[in-house]
Structure formats: C-alpha cells, structure tokens
Amino acid sequence: MRKLLSGILCLAFSALVVLPASADRIRDLTTIQGVRDNALIGYGLVVGLDGTGDQTTQTPFTTQTLTNMLSQLGITVPAGTNMQLKNVAAVMVTAKMPPFSRSGQAIDVVVSSMGNAKSIRGGTLLMTPLKGVDNQVYALAQGNVLVGGAGAAAGGSSVAVNQLSGGRITGGATIERELPTTFGSSGTINLQLNDEDFNMAQQISDAINRQGVGTATALDARNVQVVVPRGNSSQVRILSQIQNIEVNVGPMDAKVIINSRTGSVVMNRDVTLDSCAVAQGNLSVVVNQQNQVSQPNTPFGGGQTVVTPNTNISVRQSGGAIQQVRSSASLNNVVRTLNALGATPIDLMSILQAMKTAGCLRADLEII
Structure with missing residues (x-):
C-alpha cells in the first residue's frame, strides 16, 4: 500500500512538472492606443574637443552655426574671417518624449556627429532646442557627452574601439x-496586440x-476595445487591473527569420x-593569374622587355550527396536534423x- 501511494504521488508530481501552467500578462501582450513616445530632434554644437572636431573647410555649416551663436551672445565675427576650428563639431540631437511628460522632467538624448569629426569624446553639448514634428520646441538639451568608444592614432596608424562619433547624455534634456x-x-480604451x-x-x-x-470586444486580430467609464482616475484604476490579467498563450505562427546581411x-x-x-554541393571557380617578365638576351640587341600574363582557371565541385531529412515535430529535432546536413549558415539559407518551396518546411519564411 505504501509503495502504491508513493507511486501515485510520484506520478502526480511528474505530471505537474511536465505540464506547467504558462500564462502571460496582458501588459506584456498589448499596448494602449494613444499612449506612446514622441520623437524630438535638434541641431547643435559640441565644443571642448581635443583637436578632433570638424574640418571647417569641408563642413562650412559648422562655421556658420558658430558665427550665428556668437552673434546671439554679442560677439561679432568680422566678415571673411577664416576660422580654423578643431575643437567644435556639428551634431544632431535626438530624444524620445515619454507619454504624460510634464514640464521640468529630464529625458535622455543621443548626440551624433553630422560632419567629419574624428571623435566627440570629452565634448560638451551647448544648449540645443529639440523640436517635434509640428516644429514646436518641446525640450532643451545641454550637457557633457558620454562616448562608449575609445581610439588612438600615431604615425599614420589608428585604432578605434566602438563608435567615436556618437554619444549619449543621461538626463541631458529638460522638457519645457x-x-x-x-x-x-x-x-473606450483600445488595446493593440503586439502581434496580430x-x-x-x-x-x-x-x-x-x-x-x-469592463466590457471588452475583439475588433480584429490587432485591436481589442474596452468600454470603461470616463475620467482619468477611473481609467487608470481599470487599466491597472486589466494589465495584470493573465492570458494563456497558445501556439503561435511558425516562423523562420533569415538575415541575409549577417548570415543569421x-x-x-x-x-x-x-x-x-536534400542534396547540396559547392561549385567554385578559381582564377589564378601571374605576370611573367620576358627580357632580351643581350642588352643592346634591340629587343624590349615584355610582361606576359599567365592565367590558370580551375573548376572545383564538392559534395552533392542526397541526404534524407525525416519529419520533425519539435524544435530540438529540427535543429538536430539541420545540423546533420553539415551545411554552413549561407548554405542553410x-x-x-528550397524546403519552403517544396512544401516540407512548415513555417513562414521571412528574409530581413
């Protein structure tokens, strides 16, 4: 009796382990329509560079911007002055304005060089207005630029780690x-699914x-409409409850994503x-060309030195054996089967x- 009871308990425990309850919250599956970020953009100057700024002869807009800024500060630059600046760089400043932002709130900005500056590391962004799509100023950016890269140059050689022409300022803009x-x-509140x-x-x-x-209605594969009372506080309370509701996620669409640029x-x-x-093989054409110099036997024989090319062309073919691919009902078996082919990522694409065309790949094939 004791053995039977322990066996039943083990079977029940194994069933609990094999069949776990999987559910996702609505906040992880949807977004609220109208609650989104807004893009901001601005043009400014980064100063304080250690001789790695724009070459003003090739970027005249940097000199023009600096002249306009100095005139606003009460400094007049004589006409025709050729300013050879090395510590200034023209940059584009971008940021995202979060929803429900209030005046005085600080947001992060990204600073990117738009000229030929070698590096903006150690620079300071001067006050830059950030505008929205309606051409209205919504924030002002200023601060020290933090660049995640490093570089060095000497004797005509240079080395760089990561990107030196772009950086970030944490809390570098203030919403106005x-x-x-x-x-x-x-x-009503519309919930938009992340995937249709x-x-x-x-x-x-x-x-x-x-x-x-609330009273919810599925409008289509992307939108769910919820009828709720009017008022900010009422809808905030309802959304806090809706977003924490758990939903069982069933099987999704089978997809294979191929990145042709990186081979992923x-x-x-x-x-x-x-x-x-499946049969795969590699066909390669090798062209080898060598130049041979033919000189006359005697220095004063009247002949000329001639360069004659010697070209060899060879065609090589490897592989090509037909291999059987068995049906696979799980991702582990699919990976094991494709690895058994011994194909490189380029060949696997x-x-x-070809499998998708033949109908033996049960998934949507998407190339990005």
Whole structure:
C-alpha cells in the first residue's frame, strides 16, 4: 500500500512538472492606443574637443552655426574671417518624449556627429532646442557627452574601439512644453496586440469580461476595445487591473527569420519539418593569374622587355550527396536534423528556401 501511494504521488508530481501552467500578462501582450513616445530632434554644437572636431573647410555649416551663436551672445565675427576650428563639431540631437511628460522632467538624448569629426569624446553639448514634428520646441538639451568608444592614432596608424562619433547624455534634456493628451476623455480604451492573432485577441477579450472590469470586444486580430467609464482616475484604476490579467498563450505562427546581411537564421519553437531529400554541393571557380617578365638576351640587341600574363582557371565541385531529412515535430529535432546536413549558415539559407518551396518546411519564411 505504501509503495502504491508513493507511486501515485510520484506520478502526480511528474505530471505537474511536465505540464506547467504558462500564462502571460496582458501588459506584456498589448499596448494602449494613444499612449506612446514622441520623437524630438535638434541641431547643435559640441565644443571642448581635443583637436578632433570638424574640418571647417569641408563642413562650412559648422562655421556658420558658430558665427550665428556668437552673434546671439554679442560677439561679432568680422566678415571673411577664416576660422580654423578643431575643437567644435556639428551634431544632431535626438530624444524620445515619454507619454504624460510634464514640464521640468529630464529625458535622455543621443548626440551624433553630422560632419567629419574624428571623435566627440570629452565634448560638451551647448544648449540645443529639440523640436517635434509640428516644429514646436518641446525640450532643451545641454550637457557633457558620454562616448562608449575609445581610439588612438600615431604615425599614420589608428585604432578605434566602438563608435567615436556618437554619444549619449543621461538626463541631458529638460522638457519645457507639455503635449496635449486625450486620455480619459473617451469612454473606450483600445488595446493593440503586439502581434496580430485572432485567437489571442479573443482570449484577451474573454479574460477581461470574466474579471468584470469592463466590457471588452475583439475588433480584429490587432485591436481589442474596452468600454470603461470616463475620467482619468477611473481609467487608470481599470487599466491597472486589466494589465495584470493573465492570458494563456497558445501556439503561435511558425516562423523562420533569415538575415541575409549577417548570415543569421532564427526559428521559433513551432517550426516543424516534413520528410524530404536534400542534396547540396559547392561549385567554385578559381582564377589564378601571374605576370611573367620576358627580357632580351643581350642588352643592346634591340629587343624590349615584355610582361606576359599567365592565367590558370580551375573548376572545383564538392559534395552533392542526397541526404534524407525525416519529419520533425519539435524544435530540438529540427535543429538536430539541420545540423546533420553539415551545411554552413549561407548554405542553410538556400536549403530552407528550397524546403519552403517544396512544401516540407512548415513555417513562414521571412528574409530581413
């Protein structure tokens, strides 16, 4: 009896281990329509560089900007002055204005050189207005630029680690103008799914209705509309409850992502293979050219020195054996099967494309 009871407990424990409850919160699956960042951009100057700034002869806009800035500070530069600046660089400043931002809030900015400066490391960004798409100034940026790279040059040789023409200023901009918002003025809230999925949209709608925090309706594969009372405080309270509701995530669309620039191949857990046969081979053409110099036998014989090319061309072909690919129902088996082919990442891209055409790759193939 004791052995039977222990066996039942072990079986129950193993069942709990094999079948864990997996669920994601709605906050991880959706975003709220209208609650988003807003891009800001500005043009400014970075000063204090150690001789690594713009070459003003090739970037005249740097000199023009500096002249305009000095005139605003009460300094007049005589016309026709050829300023040879080495410690100044023209830069573009970008930032993201978070939703519900208030005046006086600090945000991070990214500073990027737009001229031919060698490095903006150790520079200071002068006061730069940041504008929105409506050409209105929403923030002012200024501060010391932090560059994550390093470099050195001597004797015509140089070495650089990471990027030297771009940096970041933490809390380098202060918001001066607030964006108008319509949050709370409408009686509905639209939840936008991160990935379009009819099944997921319906599950989110049903989960919200079961909790009774609002009346939810799935409009399409991307949007779920929730009817809520008007008012900022009421909708904040309801959203805090909705975003913490857990939804069981079912099987997603099987996808294989190929990055042709880097040779990367990524596939999700739902990719499967059907039985097929694959033959791969490498065909290479080698061209070897050597120049031979032919000189006359006697110095005063009237002949000329002639350079004659000697070219050898060879064609090599390797591989080509047909290999059987068995059907695989899990990601581990798919990886094991593709590794058994012994193909390089470049060859694997072509093999996956051919498998998709033949119908034995059960996944969407996307090339980025």
